[in-house]
Amino acid sequence: MLNSFALVGNPNTGKTSLFNTLTTSYEYVGNWSGVTVEKKIGDLKDGGGQLVDLPGIYSLHPLSRDESVAAQYLMEEKPAALINIVDASQLERNLALSIQLLEYGRPMILGLNMMDVAKSRGIHVDPALLQERLGVPVIPLVARTGKGSTKILDALKDVPEDAPNRLKLDYGIAETAISEIEKLLLSIPGLPDHRWVAIQLLSQNPVILDALSAKLDMEAAKEIVSRCEAELRRTGLSSSLTEWIRAVRSGYIERLCAASVDRSAQKPHNLTERLDAILTHRFLGIPIFLAFLFLLFKVTFDWIGNPLSDWLDGFISGSVSGYINQALDWAGASSFTHALIVDGIVAGVGGVLVFIPQIFILFLIISFIEDSGYMARVSLLMDSLMEAVGLNGKAFIPFIIGFGCNVPAVMSARSIEQPKDRLLTTLLIPLMSCSARLPVYALFAGVFFRSHQALVVLSMYVLGIAMALLLCKVFSSYLLKNESSVFVVELPPYRLPQGRSLMRGTWEKGKGFLRKAGTLILGGSVLIWLLSYSGPGGFGVDMDNSFLAKIGGLMAPLLAPLGFGTWQSGSSLLTGFLAKEIVVSTMNIIYHVPNMEGLQGQIALSFTPLQAFSFMAFVLLYTPCLATVGVIRKETSSWRWTAFSIGYAVILAYLISLIIYQGGRLLGLS
Template sequence: MSSIALVGNPNTGKTSLFNTLTSSYEYVGNWAGVTVEKKVGSLKNGAGKLIDLPGIYSLHPLSRDEGVAAQYLIDESPEALVNIVDASQLERNLLLTLQLLEYGKPTVLGLNMIDVAKARGIYVNPEILQKHLGITVLPLVARTGKGSGQVLSILEKTSSIPAVTFKLHYGELVEQAIAAIQHELQQTADLPNHRWVALQLLEQNPVVLELLSKRINISRLLEICDTCQTELQNKKLALTLPQWIRSTRKEYIHSICLEAVDTTAQKPHNLTEKLDSILTHRFLGLPLFLVFMYAMFKTTFDWVGGPLSDIVDGWISGPISDSANSLLQTIGASGFTHALIVDGIIGGVGGVVVFVPQIFILFLMISFLEDSGYMARVCLLMDSTMERMGLNGKAFIPFIIGFGCNVPAIMAARSIEQPKERMLTTLLLPLMSCSARLPVYLLFAAVFFPAQQATAVMSMYVLGVIFALILCKLFSKHLFKNESSVFIIELPPYRMPQLKTLGRSTWEKGKGFLRKAGTIILAGSVIIWLMSYAGPTGFNVDMDNSFLAKFGGLIAPLLHPLGFGTWQAGSTLVPGFLAKEVVVSTMNIIYHTPDTAGLESQISQVFTPLSSISFMAFILLYIPCLATVGVIKKETASWKWTFFSMGYSLVLAYMVSFIIFQGGSLLGWS
């Protein structure tokens, strides 16, 4: 089966086209760095595999995700390439195109976003591009699927795609060096196009250097590169060898664009620029962002999400529980089975499922902000603040993704160029309030802050970001060497998200929560119920004499200074390590309540407003869930940093909750 690589700059629509051509779904966002590892899918027509590579600006990688693309082209040999370019940013995008043409594989150029270009008054002539580059050029609108049928048709037989004949002359000195390197490589058969390898060597591509050093002695090749560099300097050219190669390409691209791109009708100030003058304003930008976030939380928890959750709660505590009771009585189920299903499974899992509407609405609104292009602006707004703390604005992208789930957020940190900043971001991401913590916030906010639920929940999200920035400054100063920071982020045009895209994005984010409800939360609920049902004296014991009470009692004394030193609270925290959602399902089982209103009544008798804030802060900050710990180990490749992330978060959670409760008590709060 043939393999075709999908390559292009970040945010040019590669993943949208990938989803259309393969009938699969990968996360799509209107910002750079959404794809951080290669995705593989089968073409609809069965002609082969399509590989969606992370977005790159050139084959010289600056970050780990860009390294994935460069490594793939060197280690593997796709039969063909599909290069996606943004028609509204053509001159910049073609820099990668020339490098791919020099790679030598049959290539198709997807001229995407022609609708965006047209709206800006930019018109690109595909025929002129095709004439200069010598490859097939297909106009596309990947978001809507326009032109994707042509791409699929031409990929049906990769052998029918014309061979690349493109060759750019780099001047006599560089051409001599290329010829010399090609001569040295002529005995090495398991490499891509030798001219392409020679150019990558002259550009000092670290991935190519590492690959070659493992296969052959590269001292002679490096000698040729050094000689060429010296001769350039002798000609008194104020350019390094990589700069000379890049400038040659840029001059050629500029000459193509002068002929192929008509900008005479280009509008001086488009909608994006007008909106940016307000939304990225130096003083208004961040306050506006906070207003948007508050409105998002208010909609999620008060205006729309709350009533929907009440409806779901009514179904679970009413028809579903009643039907289960009737069915179990009809079939003569034992008391143990009856209690397990109604109290353990329906009570435990149902106590978490009632929050599904609010979680999906939150994901819908976050997806809207992402796909509109606004979130990329937030990273720009946050850059100065984050730079003072030891990171740059690009790290805010994983932070925002972390509001959905910490696992993909940590993987998204691969797009950060500097190892120090990438490590810092990975270690701090568990402090972001993921959707798993949301049911806890919603439960306590509804009990103790019914009139300010949105404010209470939003404060937890803000608290996580604040502590992440404070610890970033601390870790940056004491744990990592100072390194120069590079902040490169592309600001995409604003656009109105499509309903289909929003729906799929929301579902992909939310289905993980539902999957947990049917697996981890279900299993956890059964185990917790069994521990509450059995004790040292046998089965069907009083809850206070159960194994669960004994287990929670061991932890309770440690939690007493935090304001929630009961065995019930202690019993919820340890299973919360598997998945934070299990905290609420455990409470449903412990307090044995028929619905959310009953649980809220029980909570109001055990906690106070002050101790509830302390408990929510502890849930926010203490040890990340098992899945997050696993991905931290994978991304850092270090048990030391994995255990460090678990240890510091537990200590931080204890300290913050201690200060909240004890400080509030001293001030006379309750």
């Protein structure tokens, strides 16, 4: 059986970067806290075992669902060794977790990461002294460049079965209580180190308490805790065991850092602080963020994306379609097969693939902003606004992730501590404009708003955020009344992202789009074509008499007040439930056009600018895609909340599109 090694550390200390370097896997890396929300497992490159990347935590005492994953893993598993990654520039704060891990009693390697950041700030850390005091290997690292990673792999080869020099702090007056709890634990098989479990129990760790509730004499344990706390109060040391244990650890860490960290050359104001003075300014911060978004869409569409998309469209509709037609003619394919492949698969999938340049450019820029450390500042900027509507700035991080894909965004809501806040965030994330909606925006904005394409697409993103904030206020006031919460966010240092990291991050985001093109969109295109090719009269019927027209026709009267009451629009929106990209695939098949230019011509004949904007708003807001619905069900464990997320979105989309279209008509717009 392969050895299992656990990678543990505070959020944003470089754990996932190191995980990608040490294993054959690749996980998403972001320069903000909360990137990892569940444990990831990968095989070490040298074949020496498996590495488990646990969510970033500040303590083994969990505050949120993702943090409880780490504590539960340590309670239930027995890793061969721990790799604790700490930020060398924030050593004192990071060591609070390290002490708890050293008490766990398993062999451990301390990865002293971000040595380059510490050096740039004038902070000198002595790894040799830390290694001597802590009794474990201390290896300097720069995880994002891979520096020091081979030393980690070498150290794992020589890991002993048990910790040779286990750290054992003297908790003074609490030692008696620890010993008494250890005796109670002797009868319970399969536990980790008894002293560690006893200390965690005395600290009221909920994961440990839950695991022991049915196995331990909890009344006896409570009696031990009460006696010890009474003694602490009598001597004036502390009011609770939890505070006393924390105070003992803090004192040890202070003494350790005083000996091993030299801050005499620390710079009073670094680049991060100077940039924060501007980018997180009380009044300028949000306008700067909106300007960044506008620039992002300007680059994505006007400057780079559209020319590349036009070239790709010409290649698919020209060379690719031509070769496929020749191959089918050579093979003697039937007219049915020919129509299925050319009019169904090539038209449906190709109609979406032409937007690959815009999507990958968007992901590249978003990856750059994330890796630079700016996204964490955005959540800080939004805190006061989020608090006014019933959440805090931490909830804005899943919203931002939702710009890429709603599925991982919903999963990232696990990092929110309070259950009601977490549920509220989960329900609102589908209003964020994910990359799957981008082909729809690009199609309609390219036809009707070509000179203002970036501004129109930006308006869709802003509309999604505005609706989320509005509904957040409504839901938190009447449906999910939230308790007050404290907002704590990790502000990482600004850094210039590495080219390799950007390329891998962009590919990891974009390959999901390509995977859908080869599976869900492909299957959906075949189904849509079959529905358009067949009808009550059999196969090969006129499009207006097809099953697809019949189905879309049922929705047309309902959509008429919104400005797009045609069966073509109804069919496209219905199939868009599978994936929002399929809206474009469906239109490509329905209008039976050879290339994107032809589709744009048909769209120009079927819509007015006002109708197009109303349609885009409806696509933004209506029901989440099938994958998002599935993950909402998984995260909420409730069909009721899942159905609610679908229902409110459809109603909201209808109302907003109705206001846009009917309001525009009253103002004389067309």
